[in-house]
Amino acid sequence: MKALELYIHIPFCVRKCKYCDFLSGPATRAEQEIYVESLCREICSYTDLAKAYRVVSIFLGGGTPSTLEAEQTESIFAAINRTFSIAEDAEITTELNPGTVDEKKLRAYQKCGINRLSIGLQSADDRELRMLGRIHTYEEFLHTYRLAKEVGFTNINIDLMSAIPGQNLSDWERTLRTVAELSPEHISAYSLIIEEGTPFYERYGNQEDELERGRRIPAEERLPDEDTERRMYWRTEEILKEYGYEHYEISNYAKPGKACRHNIGYWYRTEYLGIGTGAASLINNCRFTYEPDRMHMKADEKEILSVQEQMEETMFLGLRMMKGVGRKEFSECYGKELDEVYGDTIRTLKEEGLLEEKNSRVYLTRRGIDISNYVMSEFLK
Numbered sequence: 001m002k003a004l005e006l007y008i009h010i011p012f013c014v015r016k017c018k019y020c021d022f023l024s025g026p027a028t029r030a031e032q033e034i035y036v037e038s039l040c041r042e043i044c045s046y047t048d049l050a051k052a053y054r055v056v057s058i059f060l061g062g063g064t065p066s067t068l069e070a071e072q073t074e075s076i077f078a079a080i081n082r083t084f085s086i087a088e089d090a091e092i093t094t095e096l097n098p099g100t101v102d103e104k105k106l107r108a109y110q111k112c113g114i115n116r117l118s119i120g121l122q123s124a125d126d127r128e129l130r131m132l133g134r135i136h137t138y139e140e141f142l143h144t145y146r147l148a149k150e151v152g153f154t155n156i157n158i159d160l161m162s163a164i165p166g167q168n169l170s171d172w173e174r175t176l177r178t179v180a181e182l183s184p185e186h187i188s189a190y191s192l193i194i195e196e197g198t199p200f201y202e203r204y205g206n207q208e209d210e211l212e213r214g215r216r217i218p219a220e221e222r223l224p225d226e227d228t229e230r231r232m233y234w235r236t237e238e239i240l241k242e243y244g245y246e247h248y249e250i251s252n253y254a255k256p257g258k259a260c261r262h263n264i265g266y267w268y269r270t271e272y273l274g275i276g277t278g279a280a281s282l283i284n285n286c287r288f289t290y291e292p293d294r295m296h297m298k299a300d301e302k303e304i305l306s307v308q309e310q311m312e313e314t315m316f317l318g319l320r321m322m323k324g325v326g327r328k329e330f331s332e333c334y335g336k337e338l339d340e341v342y343g344d345t346i347r348t349l350k351e352e353g354l355l356e357e358k359n360s361r362v363y364l365t366r367r368g369i370d371i372s373n374y375v376m377s378e379f380l381k
Helices: 029-044 070-083 103-112 126-132 138-151 169-180 199-204 210-216 226-242 261-267 307-318 327-334 338-351 366-370 372-380
Strands: 002-010 053-062 086-096 116-122 156-162 186-191 246-249 252-254 272-275 280-283 286-289 355-358 361-364
Touching (some): 029 272, 053 070, 053 261, 103 138, 138 156, 169 186, 186 226, 261 307, 307 327, 307 338, 307 372, 327 338
Parallel strands (some): 002 053, 002 272, 086 116, 156 186
Antiparallel strands (some): 272 280, 280 286
């Protein structure tokens, strides 16, 4: 049986954060119940497809999946278990926000087979949390984290965000050390991106007159400059290394043996099935997506990837991993040597100091990471 990853989208949250452009928003209990019932029917519709696969990871994302009642989460997993064959050692993750779970809900997660939690903290500073529009304080996060540990969860990720308005390098270092002292198994550390259609975009996204905008926004609310942002990035690696974390992907750090298998599968193009509004899938090199406003797929959204497009994805996704892309794996997958397809590109990027190679694996240099979007775009020509 082939390996399959499942992604289940729960588009509900208590309140939208100021930076968030995800497909999510508040909903009534009745709306949530209607969605869960529809989601379960959709899961069960994959009975025939499921016969060819064994599920190796499941990820409940959102939104905030922990806004669902425990019984609703149990219904979702009952549908999954009726439909799919789940590997005994499958990694099963749910995202949650501080203050949205209690002991009953956490124990229900364990009953469902959930063995990994991803907690959205973003900052250990309450001022920064208010700036972001988060619904919780750091103390509320601590309560949630400690409760999860007491209940028995031994694989927890904490999401952090750098380059927050008004944040300086010392602020970021303090958040990193505060969280690392808790010794979670995994830390995801992302830089804030100003997305169109968000309150932050209205305040910070107009790039036409930066000087005027800089005068209008108080200094304590301005975005860090690009140099500070990059210093934050590399201090993240340095500080987390002190605490025993391996930097295994551009934005992810893990204790030994605790790297996120679901995300690694995505970056190395394991087939995945996304179920729920807006969720994307990749099955037999066919990509399709659920409509944002309802549960049914649109046939015209199906896209068959050419071999060239598959190779491009292999490069720009694989290069997110610190160990990069292996020549042997590429050759076995496509029947061509890596240099046959990308030899000139790789040589040029090596000469520019953006790629290097060791043990037949091609990966980004530190400078390459700093301008990774450019490097990856070179494989899309």
